[in-house]
Amino acid sequence: MNDKIILDYINNTAKALSASTGVTTKEVSSSLGLQRSNVSAVLNNLVRQNKLVKGEGRPVKYWIPLEIRKPFSTPVASYKENIMPQEKAVVRHHLFEKMIGNDMSLKTPIDQAKAAVIYPDNGLYTLIIGPTGSGKTYFANAMASFAKFQGLIKKDRVMSTLNCADYANNPQLLMSYLFGHTKGAYTGAENERPGLLKQSDGTILFLDEVHRLPPEGQEMLFSFMDSGEYRPLGYSGPPLKAKVRIVCATTENPKSSLLSTFLRRIPIVIRLPAFHNREAKERLDLLKHLIGIEAKRIKREIQIDERVVKALLGSVTYGNVGQLKSIIQMVCAKGFLQNDPESLTLYLRYDELEDVLADGLNRFNQERQLYTSFLGLIEPETTMSPSDDPLPADTDNYEPPFNL
Structure with missing residues (x-):
């Protein structure tokens, strides 16, 4: 069944006309929600049956010869509905x-x-x-x-x-x-x-x-x-x-x-x-992800100013992502106590958290390499909502329960 689904999909893909505009295994896999290895096997089988032409370059592209191409028929959105039940049972993301x-x-x-x-x-x-x-x-x-x-x-x-x-x-x-x-x-x-x-x-x-x-x-x-x-x-x-x-x-x-x-x-x-050996954008994305986890935990939007972001990044000295997670939880807990409990937004302002973040901000500003690596990356305000989830899951078997 998948042979027909994939062939029909390629036939109805306007770009699958020649070596320069053919489709790749990745494109077919992503569009149909099928495992890439299964798609690759089907594509090569269709090549052996002379139903597809396989290119020589990289990435490898496949296309249908014009002489056997059929008129467009099935909308792309309907292909996934015809996938075999065992294919649907496969975990789609990792x-x-x-x-x-x-x-x-x-x-x-x-x-x-x-x-x-x-x-x-x-x-x-x-x-x-x-x-x-x-x-x-x-x-x-x-x-x-x-x-x-x-x-x-x-x-x-x-x-x-x-x-x-x-x-x-x-x-x-x-x-x-x-x-x-x-x-x-x-x-x-x-x-x-x-x-x-x-x-x-x-x-x-x-x-x-x-x-x-x-x-x-x-x-x-x-x-x-x-x-x-x-x-x-x-x-x-x-x-x-x-x-x-x-x-x-x-x-x-x-x-x-x-x-x-x-x-x-x-x-x-x-x-x-280690955390300090990762790209600046990665470190900033990790910080946002961890704040997003706390936003989901407390079911509130979290808004932090630029100095808090810098202080948090500067606070990581030995414990890497684990240390950053603990500091963020501590700052969110302190801010939670200081904010209006009825507010839908938790505001984290440096002036209200200076006693716990001063050392981190000083380190960020004094270490030239740390300071320059984040130039142009940090916004004046960073906001994370409970629906912001950069990663599929935050799985950590050793994280103790933490309830703000």
Whole structure:
């Protein structure tokens, strides 16, 4: 059915007449809402049937020879209604699409992540390296979103997450959470517990602060990476099997904090940039996005003046995007108390917030490189409404509940 839909669409596209005006795979995919890989397969099949002509240049264009072109018939808007039901079930969007910096500082990390996700037959193990607050958890969630978009993970499955630092002082409990244990495996193990490897079968397991996993745990994990088999603590039966896409993250130098044998099992290493290393426009877009999240949270428009924006940007010294998020929440909370509770707009004025923002504004004005990089980018007033959502979601497994 999709062959006919795509062929009809191209036939009725006025520009699909020649090599110079043909349509690309991306254009067809976007217009019809079909997966790009499926569209590419159909287009090449139509070329083999001599129903389409394929160009030689880049991007590759396709067109219908004039001698077999039919009169225009079906409106483009109606094509999506005829797509097969299984195509409609595919997740249509993923977080990488609108991630701030996807065409700048994050372009290479995103390309690496996509390659890791789609590599046959169960993806490639991945290590994300970045300073505290640089968005490692969010990036891992984006990988899970992309895997669903590609149909590699069922859309009702969620990414499993374990922060190894939470159990660093109890390595036995940490390995129990990861691999599971049998009843009586150790003191206090009164019941059998399935581990995260079992729960993550068919989806992604994200191990944050993986350098806090003890050496014996790393050895057990790289054994699983090699064979796809594992044994819960205290289990003496035949090994259990699971297909798990493992994504790890660390703030440390992996060569000094992880076993070399463990590192050799991880072919994809992704490095996320610190906040101050990202383009000025990216930093400003991130600030607007985080303010938009608070606007949605309090169901009010938020309006901030130029000096508040500069002070917020200058306040980020060590904690990257995570620190910026905390400062914005604190400023919004303070402004919320000072504003009229009945007002539909929350006004954040520097004069009312100087006691908490003075250091940030001084730093912004005194650091010449920081000051000049934002020249011409910051408006006198910045307004974000509850409907302003630059990204599809703000997914952060470790953000505590925060209710203004």
